[in-house]
Amino acid sequence: MKCYEVCVRHNKPVIVMEPVKGGNLVNLPKEAGRVLDDLKGGSHASYAIRFAAGFDGIMMVLSGMGTMEQLEDNISYMKDFQPLDERELAAVQKVQEIFRRMNLIPCTACRYCISGCPMGIPIPEMFAAMNTQKIYQDWNSSWYYEIHTKDRAKASDCIKCGKCEEVCPQHLKIRELLEMVSDQFENRQ
Structure with missing residues (x-):
């Protein structure tokens, strides 16, 4: 967030890399997956990417995709982009709390x-x-x-x-x- 805030303060466009953290935000722990599944609105990746893309000043979100299905999924919600609504943001915050409690290593396997x-x-x-x-x-x-x-x-x-x-x-x-x-x-x- 610190880097993002500096970019915004200086009117610089922001490019987001790894919005699904190397796939870690797709294959969620069961408790976290249920939170997003209960929204009945999109894939786990869609919430991560839309969260990242929803901030002011975001020029681009670079999401790695390995299959045609992933590409089509990304296009489906980014074509006519809508930022997360309040209900979706609350769900993302719940997922963040679940991850914080687990104290996972936030490695994206960039190598x-x-x-x-x-x-x-x-x-x-x-x-x-x-x-x-x-x-x-x-x-x-x-x-x-x-x-x-x-x-x-x-x-x-x-x-x-x-x-x-x-x-x-x-x-x-x-x-x-x-x-x-x-x-x-x-x-x-």
Whole structure:
């Protein structure tokens, strides 16, 4: 919001990237999904993109799409764009609260952190495993972690150089988060 406010103050157009946070706002936890499904008005992606596009001064919202269905969905609500109404905004706020309570890692898997990591740690995969654990508390997250660290670096291999944090567009404290991931998946008895 700080960057957005500076742009507005100086009459600069804003381009929004990752409005669905790398797909994380499409495959929602059940409780959050129910909140949006109860609106009976659109896809989960539609609420995220319309939320981002609804601010004054937004020139463009860049949404990654991998299928023709996703493209058609985006066109359906952006063709004659309507910002979120009060009911929809309230639902989005409920979803935000659900996510805040889960304390998820807001990584969008942009992978900028990977190229500079001297240890070759698959950081986005580490964070995805941790988020899966927090959302679903199931055994699959541990399996997922093991698959992504087999013959590769683990979270505990981080040498704390900070190169990953220098390029992270989300400004994540990656070194601290990798310690948390290591504690969750590597230090089990």
